[in-house]
Amino acid sequence: MMRDTRIRRLPMALSALVALALAVLPLPVALDAFRPDFLVLVVFYWSIVSPRAGGLTLAFVSGLALDVIHGVVLGQHALALTLMAGWATHLRLRLRVFSMLSQCLTIFALLTGYQFVLFWVDGATGNPVTTFGRWLAPVIGALLWPLLAGTLSRLHER
C-alpha cells in the first residue's frame, strides 16, 4: 500500500506542473476568457482516483501556486481548491460509477463552486471581478473533463 501511493505521486506532481504551465501559457486576448482551469481539473481527478496519495495536500499546494502565479491575495485559490477537492473526495465513490454525462454535470457543479469561492474572496478583499466571463470557465472545464480524465487515466494506469 505504501509503495502504491509513493509510485503514484510522480505522475500526480508531473500532471500538476503541466497544468500549472497551461494556466500561464499566453493566449490571444480574445481566447483568454475561455481558458479552462486545467490545474483544478487535474486536482479533482487525483482527489477522485487516489485521495490517499494526498489529494487535499495537492489541492492546497496547487492553490497556493495559483495564488502566486495569478498574483492575487495569498490563500484565495488554496481555499477554493481545498474546499472543492474535499467535496470531490467525498463524492468519489459515486463519481466512479456515474455515467460520463453525470460526471460532467458533477464536475460542472464543483467548478462553479470553485469559481464562487474565488468570487466571494475577490469581493471580500475589495477587488471584485464582476464580468460574466468568469462563469464561462466551469462550462468549458466540464466539457473538457472526459478528455482530461481519459488522458490522465491512460497515462497513470499503464
Add this chain to the structure above:
Amino acid sequence: MVAFRNTDASGRTTGLLLRCVLYSLLALALIIVDKRYDQLGRIRRVLSIVAYPVQIAVASPFEGWDWFRESVTTRDALRADKTKLEAELRLAQFRLQRYEALEAETARLRGLRDSTVGVTDRFIIGDIMDVDLDAFRERVLVDKGAQDGVFVGQAVLDGGGVFGQVARVGQLTSEVILLSDATHAIPVQINRNGLRTIAVGTGDMGRLKLPYLPTSADVVAGDLLVTSGLGGGFPAGYPVGTVAEVKRDPAQSLAEVDVKPAAALDRSRELMFVWMKPQAASTASSMAPTATPPAATAPPHAEHAASTPAPTAPPHAEHAALTPASASTKAAARAPAAAPKPVKAPTAPAARANAQ
C-alpha cells in the same frame, strides 16, 4: 466513458473532513494575514522565485521563436527596418532640440515655487514576459524585481506614454497593473486648458474613461491628457491618452468621456520603471499651487471638477489608493489625488502670500 480504478482498498479516507477544515482554516488565515497585515511580502517573494522556472519554461518557446524569426530575417527586411528607424530617430532628435532648454526652464520655474513634484530622476527598462496572469485583471509580468530596486507603486511608462504602475514585487519579477485595469485610477490634466480630473480604467485595454467631469466641462475629442503629478505616484507631464469621444446627456450631471490610452497597452514589449527625484518636505503645500492654474483658466468647471469626485469617487478612488500603493510609503502621498483635496487650492496660495 472513463473507468476509474479503485485504488483505495479501504475506500475510506480517514479524517477527510478534519483535514479539509484544517486546510481551509489555514487558507483563510493566509487571506486575512495577506490582506490585513502586509507581512507576507517576503514569503510571497520566495514563492515567486519558485514560480519563476514555470514562467520561464512557458515563456521560453515564444522567446525562442522570436529569436529564430529575428535570426532568419532577410537583408532587405533589415534594411527597411533600418531606414524606418533612422527616420524615426531624426524626428525624435528634431523634437528633442528644444527639450533641454525647456527642461531647464521648467526646473527654474518650479524652483521659484520650490516644488519638485514629479520630476523624473532615472529609469530602468524591463521586458514583459510572455506569461498570462489573470484573464480578468489587466496585469503583466515584467522581468525586473526587488533586486533591481523596483518598488510597489512605482510608475511604469512605455514609448507612447504612461503604461501603469507596479502592483507587486517579487525577487526577480514584478507585476505591473495596466492603466486600463478596472481598479486603476490616475490623476490627469487636460493639456489644452489644465483641467484636472481622474482617468479610470475600464477593464478594456483600448479604453479609459473620465467619470468625474460635469457635462459643462471644457473637454473635446482630441484633447491630450497628461499626468498631473498630483498624489506623487506618477511623474508630471507624461501623456496618458487622447480623448476619443465625449457624450453629453443633458439629463445627466456628468459627461461620459472615453479616452484612448497613449501607451500601446496591448503591444508594448519593453517598459520603463521610473524613479522620481526625492520630493521636498514641503510637497504637501507646494502641490496646492500646482493646482491653481486650472482654476484660473476655467473657474466654474475646475472648481466643480475638483469637488465632484468626492461623492462619486470612493469605490474607485479607494481602490486606486489601496491596491497598488498599500505597501509603499507613498500611500499617504497618494491619498490627496484619490480622494481629491484640490478643493483646498484657493486657500493655500493665500496662506503662502501671508507667510511672505
